Amino acid sequence: MQHYRYRGSRKQRYAPPHSRIITWIFFSVIACIVVAGLAVCLIYPWKASQTQEPETTPVFAPVPAVQTSLEYRTVQYPRDQIARGPLILVNNEHLCEFLEDSSLISVYDKKGTGYKVSDTTVKIQASIIDPFNEMMETFYQFTGYSDVMAASGYRSKEHQTRIFNNNALENGLTQAEKWIARPGGSEHHTGYVIDLSIYTEQGLSLDYDGTGECRWINANCQEYGFVVRYPQDKTELTGIDYEPWHFRYVGKPHAIFMTEQNLCLEEYIEYIKQYPFEKGHLQVTDGDDVTYEIYYVPAQDGFTGVPVPKDKSYEISGNNVDGFIVTVTL
Ligand SMILES: [Zn+2]
Structure with missing residues (x-):
């Protein structure tokens, strides 16, 4: 009797080997489904954000902009001048004027x-x-x-x-x-x-x-x-x-920067828009230790007020797309 009870209690505490395997497989399958589901939930939005990134953020991480304490005045530039200057982009999409x-x-x-x-x-x-x-x-x-x-x-x-x-x-x-x-x-x-x-x-x-x-x-x-x-x-x-x-x-500081960053002109014209006048400007130093400050001014209809420094030499070039690039020699 005691022996029977003993066997009975063993039966209750330990399942026979085949049913343990079935239980183990059942919980393993459930665990796999949960892990796979979590992975899809986490990776899919990440992948989606990867493919959307070029539309929402700049293609290139910009070199940090600088703030300078120059004083500026404004010169008025007619819109057709965006087709003039050493930085104009001319290709099959942006024809020469x-x-x-x-x-x-x-x-x-x-x-x-x-x-x-x-x-x-x-x-x-x-x-x-x-x-x-x-x-x-x-x-x-x-x-x-x-x-x-x-x-x-x-x-x-x-x-x-x-x-x-x-x-x-x-x-x-x-x-x-x-x-x-x-x-x-x-x-x-x-x-x-x-x-x-x-x-x-x-x-x-x-x-x-x-x-x-x-x-x-x-x-x-x-x-x-x-x-x-x-x-x-x-x-x-x-x-x-x-x-x-x-x-x-294209001009010295631009050529130096394009070469250092491995940008062709199509890329550089887009890149430089990350330095509009109101925000920080791009600074480039050449091999003779001359430093240049570069910024972008989008063109308006008619005339555009282009800010230029009061007491530094500068050059304004169109980009033949949508605006002007100002290069200041510091
Ligand atoms: Zn050629």
Whole structure:
């Protein structure tokens, strides 16, 4: 009897092995369902916020803005001036405004030492000949190499139309539309561009690839205000294949900052909007220890009041999209 009770009590306290396994499996399945449900609840909103992020926050984390104690006054700028200046963005989405322009000069007429010019028709903005001459002279002093040639500068709309049509005939319209700027969409319309090539003793012009001695130019051009406008890792953003020969003048602090932060012009024009005048400004210091202050002013209809410092030199450039960028030399 005692023995029976003992067996009976064991029966009540310990379930037989098969029913313990079933219970264990049951609770394991329940636990898995709960964990999976929690994971979906936590991860899905996180994923959703990840995909929405570009719409709500800037693509790039900004370099901290600075507050300065400069005194400002306001100058009135007409809206069409957003299409003028060394920071204008020109591509197939933001076409060049062909305003009357008398500031183009022949590179040949103002040529410095240490490089060649393909012919007298290569024209650029007068304001960029000095930095270009300085860059090429320093390059020549460093390398002793004098066969780099200024091959192409300003292009008219008609000139770009011929280039586009020839490429379309040769490679088909789809390829041309992918890799060649449309008439109006070429940076060469701005006059802030110089394409380089290599001159040979036979009088030929070879492709400039930015290697060998020429690597110096591609690595140092930002100190003279130029950028390699179509880098290898930005083709999806620029819409133009890698062009190591195409140098675009944007101004020294901008070129230095774009190079340091690895931003192409499409990215930089968006980036700089994180520094509107009312908030902090972007400060950039060049290799000569000159510091610049940069800020953005959105354009209004008609005239825009652009704040400029009372007693510092400054430059105002349009961005060819929606506003002005002010560069102050401190
Ligand atoms: Zn070019």
